[in-house]
Every structure is written in structure tokens, then in C-alpha cells.
Amino acid sequence: MSPLGQPSGRTAGHHFAAVRVPRRAIGLRMTVAVTVAVLLLGSTLVKGLVVGNGAADALAKEIGNSMTGLAQSLARQLDSTMWARANQIAALSRIDALKDPAVAQSTIDELKRRDPTIAWIGMTNADGRVVAASNGLLLGADIASRPVHQEGMKGLFVGDVHEAVALRGKVQYLVGETPKFVDVSAPLQKADGTTVGVLAAHYSWEWAHASIRQLIEPLSDHKGLTLYILSADGTVLIGPDSAVGKPLPVPTLTARLRDGWSSEVWPDGVTYVTGVAHGKGLHDYAGLGWTVVARQPADIVYAETNRLRTTIIGSGAMLALLFSCIGWFAAGRIARPLGAIADAAERMGKGERGVAIPDVGGAAEIRRLSVALREMVDSLTNKDAALMRLEDIAYEDRLTTLPNRRYFEQYVEASTGGGGGSATVMYIDLDGFKPVNDRLGHDAGDAVLRQIGGRLASIFRDDDVVARLGGDEFAAVLPRRAGRPAPDTEELASRIIAAVNEPVSFNGEMVRVGCSIGIACWPEDDSDMATVMRHADAALYKAKRDGRNRAARWVRAEVGAEG
Structure with a gap:
């Protein structure tokens, strides 16, 4: 039902025509070997200097590229780690239950226990007072003047490395040294967008x-x-x-x-x-x-190239012919497996699917290279899968496993941004849900929401999107495709109401709730999708005014009532 789990922004690999490289004739290899022998015999001294200098330049370039690659790898790793930490805090801040300090405290303690890189994590109220904190550190303290609270009230905040004097001696760190941290914080907001506090974390700089x-x-x-x-x-x-x-x-x-x-x-x-x-x-x-x-x-x-230069000058004349013969045989033994590895790497770089680094024979170093490259590709693939899962979690409602409000809003914007197509919007709000929470507790309410979410997911079509917006409010978008009939919203609404009305068993007691549904269509009701969604919301409240547990279709005569 939910598109969660599907790769976003990823496309299938392209197919490229193979380019055939003509094989060198054996006669050419022999010609090169003889020519090299003659040249080396006649110009050992000059060749030693030229080759030595050339090797030094080539090795310097290789080491320079290696240094750059090493720096790039570390920069990517630091960025990847900070991105994951920022997304973890952003995702947690959207969980409604965390707005309760008691629930937040248990979650914070568990996060601190599982992640040793978290030096401190806590929650503040809107005034900057710490109402939940790991190990009780700074509990009750006023941090309203600090950037981690001020910036966190505005949106997701990642602060650069800084010293934390307030935590010196209170967290494990190098003896006598003021600890350094990286801050991450995100706002805690109600369903109406009101910011009620901040979820903040200090990550120990030790992870770097x-x-x-x-x-x-x-x-x-x-x-x-x-x-x-x-x-x-x-x-x-x-x-x-x-x-x-x-x-x-x-x-x-x-x-x-x-x-x-x-x-x-x-x-x-x-x-x-x-x-x-x-x-x-x-x-x-x-x-x-x-x-x-x-x-x-x-x-x-350059030390290795200096030794190479000395060796060439001292023994080049005597060993020139031998090296030429050995090189003639060794070239094929080395070039073939390396060529196979390079070809596979080029095909993978072009996005071709199903390509793997070959397990080549030959020299032990080449075998090690092929094994190391295969392991590196597998590692990168696993990391990409982990990043994809983190992306999925950010768009998933943890209680019902339906898409959340963030995904729903982005989906609507992406689907209607081009102006083409058409869709039906349904707002679904449960009736009688609050008494369930009041009488049986939040566990019963959670059980009802989970079962209702599963029922809704089973009713809609595969290309429809149904999401939990928060609390007991759900919404669905039903795109209308060319070549197939539009959905019968009246019949669909009846099925939804009937499914929601089915009792939910909790601790041996049968719990019943109903639902009211508001329906609007785009672009028939308005060319602006945001306006259509407001129409659906207005129709929902009309259904509640008319007696609840029913559906209402927005009509233009209701414009005054909507306002």
C-alpha cells in the first residue's frame, strides 16, 4: 500500500554497448621487447635518470591522488555520520508520544544506553527548561539562552564543534580536558504546528x-x-x-x-x-x-624511486635483455586480470546492473586487489541499503506503519505540482476515539489506531496513498488514471465506515469507534490542491455536524460554511 521502502530518486541502471578493444598482436609484443632491450643497452645512464624522474613524478601523482582520496573518504564519512545523527533526532522529534516528559525520559535513557556517542540528550519545554534528560544531567536547568534551544525552536539545527563547560566532569572524557561536542536539536510540535519544546543531543567529539x-x-x-x-x-x-x-x-x-x-x-x-x-x-x-x-x-x-634510479643505473645494462624477456611474459599475466578488473569497474561506474568484480588469478597482489574491491563494493551496497532504510523511517508513522504527514504532504506536492492529472482527496477522522483513551488508556487507543490503519491500508488500491496525519486523523489521495473508471467514492466511503465500525478486541473487551469522512476532488473543486484539501477538511466537519459516522462530499454551496 505504502510506497515506503521503494528507492526514492533512484533509477534503473542504463545499458551501454560494449566497446571492443583490439588485442595486441604477439608480433608487436616481441617488437616492443627487442626495442626496449636495445635502447636500454645503449642508453642505460640516460634511461636511468629519465625513468627515475618519471617514476618519481608518477608516484608523487599516485600518492597525491591517494591523499586526496583519503581526505575525501573521511569528509564523506564525517558528513554521512552527521547526516544520520541529524535525521535520527528529526525523526524522533515527530513522534507525538515524546511530547510527554515521562515517555520522553524513558526513550532518552534507552537511546543513551544504546548509543555511546551520545554524551547527553534531553528535552526542553518552550521556555527552555530541561524537563527530561539522560542520567538526570541538567534536569530542571534553564538553557533558553543557548543555541541548541534557540535554534532548535526554529527547526532542525546542527551546531559545530564546541566546548561544553556545563558538562565538564559530568560525562566520561579525557581526564582534565573540557569535553567537546556537536549539537543536534529539533522542535517538538503539536498537530497544529505549535512548538512546545526541543529535543536536543550532544554527540561526543570522540566519534570523529x-x-x-x-x-x-x-x-x-x-x-x-x-x-x-x-x-x-x-x-x-x-x-x-x-x-x-x-x-x-x-x-x-x-x-x-x-x-x-x-x-x-x-x-x-x-x-x-x-x-x-x-x-x-x-x-x-x-x-x-x-x-x-x-x-x-x-x-x-620518493625514497623508493631513488632506489629504483640507483638500481637502473648500476645494473640496467647487464639486466636489460633479461628484463625485456620477463616483461614480455609478465605483461600478459598482469595486464589480463587487471584489464578484467578495470572493465568491470568501468561497467559498474556506468550503472550497469549485475556486474561484479571478477575473481582473477595471477599474482597474489592482484588476487588481493580483486577480493578487496569486491568487499568494498559489498560494503558500499550495504551502507546504501542502510541509508535507504533511514530515509524510509523518516517517512513512516511508527504506530500504524502507514506513511506519515510529512510523506503525505510531499507526495501531494510532487503528484500535483505539474498541474496535470486528477485525484480524489478523503479526510478520515475517528468518532468516539477520545472516550476509548479516557476509559481504557493510551494502550487501548494505540491498539485501535493500529488495527484501523491496517484496515484502511487493505481497502485502497495499490496506487492510492493513505496516511496517518496524527492523532486519530487519516487522509487518502486517490489518483485517477487514464483508461480506467474513477473510484466510486460513495461506495468506497461506505466500505471505510463499515470497516472502521468493526469492533476491536483489547484485553477481552470489544471496543467500537466510528469515523466521519470528508471528500473533495481535484481539479473539479479547485485547481489549487491546497484549496481542495481544505474543502475536504470542511466536508469532514460537515459530516460530523450532520451526525457523525458518515461521509460528506464538498459542494460549492458550502463555501460560506467552510469559511
Whole structure:
């Protein structure tokens, strides 16, 4: 029923015609091998210098690209983590039950227990007074003047890294050090849009250190590797101890390089191959403007090429012929599996479905490369699936599993924004639901809402969208497709009323509720979909005035009553 779970904004992979690359003839390989042998024998010294310098440049470029890639990976990981945390708080803030401090307290305690990166999480009322807090920290405190409350009252807020003096000594952190946090907060709103408080969390900055450790563990062979994370104003957040809290020692570096690398002489007089990447945010999260810098001493980078140059000069003449023969055989053994890996990677990059990195033979390093690439692709696929699930959760009503108000409003806007097509809008409001809550408690009310949600989902067509807007209010949009009859709204409304009227069993007691339905059509009733939805809402209240447990169709004669 609900489109939740379907990939949004994703398209099927395109098909591309295969491009055939002519195979090199064996005669050409032999010609190249003989030519290389003759040239090496005649110009060993010159060749050693040229090849050594060329290898140094190529290796510097490779390491520079590696530094840039490492910086980009960390920047993406930081943005992805912050996006997930912001969406978690935003999704939780929309749960109606969390507006009750008692319910919020139990939820906050559970979140704190499950997520060690949360240093503190709490809820404030509209005046900025903390009414629920993890471990009771700051409970009853007035934080109305702090950005986490002020900005959270306006909308979703993500604050940059800062020190939290109020929590010093109250949360686990490095001994004697003022803890640093990243703030995330979101408004708690009633169904009418009134903001009644803020759900706020302080995430420990320790998770950023953990992200760096995870990223550089596989790079232990990169001697002298150093990483810096800079805030939007250029201050070093993470890096060598002597640099933290200060500007980057090479202040013009990040301004000159967007995402790229260069060889730079740093203030210590050492030349480093340095890669720079800027955080770009993720999806609807704009990011905090962080910059990641990765560097490695150039002498370490060039040490291997210096040894190569010496070896070529000293033994090139004697081994030229042998290397040419070995190269002739080895080229095919190495190029074929690498070509297969590169071909698969290019096809995956073009979006072709069903392509996997091949399990190639040959050298052990090439086998390791193919295994590592396959594992990396699987990991990225799993992460994408997890991100898709988080997106689904943000659009799902947790109680009924129907789409929520946010999804419903975005669906209506997307479906009618082009001006074409037509649709029927139905507003459904339960009758007699409040006495159920008052008499039997909220558990009974939740049971009724869950069963009513399931019944509504089973009544509508596959391409209809029915959502829970909040409380005991539901809504549905029934698009009318060309080539098939429009829905019989009178018959459909009767089926809905009959289904809702069926009793719900709770703790051995049969609970009954009814429903009133308001119906309006777009574009017949108005060309503006927002106006049509107001018409449906007006028709709903007419149904309630006429005796409840019935449906009413909006007609133009009711305009005065609607106003």
C-alpha cells in the first residue's frame, strides 16, 4: 500500500554497448621487447635518470591522488555520520508520544544506553527548561539562552564543534580536558504546528577520532601519514596535539585547493605531498563546512624511486635483455586480470546492473586487489541499503506503519505540482476515539489506531496513498488514471465506515469507534490542491455536524460554511 521502502530518486541502471578493444598482436609484443632491450643497452645512464624522474613524478601523482582520496573518504564519512545523527533526532522529534516528559525520559535513557556517542540528550519545554534528560544531567536547568534551544525552536539545527563547560566532569572524557561536542536539536510540535519544546543531543567529539582510526588502520604502510580536520573558520579540530585549536600551519593551502593535491613546504621545512577535500554535506544536510587535509612526507614518497634510479643505473645494462624477456611474459599475466578488473569497474561506474568484480588469478597482489574491491563494493551496497532504510523511517508513522504527514504532504506536492492529472482527496477522522483513551488508556487507543490503519491500508488500491496525519486523523489521495473508471467514492466511503465500525478486541473487551469522512476532488473543486484539501477538511466537519459516522462530499454551496 505504502510506497515506503521503494528507492526514492533512484533509477534503473542504463545499458551501454560494449566497446571492443583490439588485442595486441604477439608480433608487436616481441617488437616492443627487442626495442626496449636495445635502447636500454645503449642508453642505460640516460634511461636511468629519465625513468627515475618519471617514476618519481608518477608516484608523487599516485600518492597525491591517494591523499586526496583519503581526505575525501573521511569528509564523506564525517558528513554521512552527521547526516544520520541529524535525521535520527528529526525523526524522533515527530513522534507525538515524546511530547510527554515521562515517555520522553524513558526513550532518552534507552537511546543513551544504546548509543555511546551520545554524551547527553534531553528535552526542553518552550521556555527552555530541561524537563527530561539522560542520567538526570541538567534536569530542571534553564538553557533558553543557548543555541541548541534557540535554534532548535526554529527547526532542525546542527551546531559545530564546541566546548561544553556545563558538562565538564559530568560525562566520561579525557581526564582534565573540557569535553567537546556537536549539537543536534529539533522542535517538538503539536498537530497544529505549535512548538512546545526541543529535543536536543550532544554527540561526543570522540566519534570523529574513532572515524579517523577506522579509516587509517588499513593504511599502516603509509609512513608519516598525518590527518587534519578543520572547522569552517580554518581552526584545526583534529590533528597533531600542537596544532589543535590553531589555524592550519599552511593557511593558503585549503583556499588554493578545492579537492586535489600538491607538494607543499610546511613551516617545519619538510616537503609534504598533501591532499585536500571539503565536506559537501549529504542529501538535505548542508554540512558544517569542515575540511580534511591528509599529508605524507615527500622524502618517504620518493625514497623508493631513488632506489629504483640507483638500481637502473648500476645494473640496467647487464639486466636489460633479461628484463625485456620477463616483461614480455609478465605483461600478459598482469595486464589480463587487471584489464578484467578495470572493465568491470568501468561497467559498474556506468550503472550497469549485475556486474561484479571478477575473481582473477595471477599474482597474489592482484588476487588481493580483486577480493578487496569486491568487499568494498559489498560494503558500499550495504551502507546504501542502510541509508535507504533511514530515509524510509523518516517517512513512516511508527504506530500504524502507514506513511506519515510529512510523506503525505510531499507526495501531494510532487503528484500535483505539474498541474496535470486528477485525484480524489478523503479526510478520515475517528468518532468516539477520545472516550476509548479516557476509559481504557493510551494502550487501548494505540491498539485501535493500529488495527484501523491496517484496515484502511487493505481497502485502497495499490496506487492510492493513505496516511496517518496524527492523532486519530487519516487522509487518502486517490489518483485517477487514464483508461480506467474513477473510484466510486460513495461506495468506497461506505466500505471505510463499515470497516472502521468493526469492533476491536483489547484485553477481552470489544471496543467500537466510528469515523466521519470528508471528500473533495481535484481539479473539479479547485485547481489549487491546497484549496481542495481544505474543502475536504470542511466536508469532514460537515459530516460530523450532520451526525457523525458518515461521509460528506464538498459542494460549492458550502463555501460560506467552510469559511
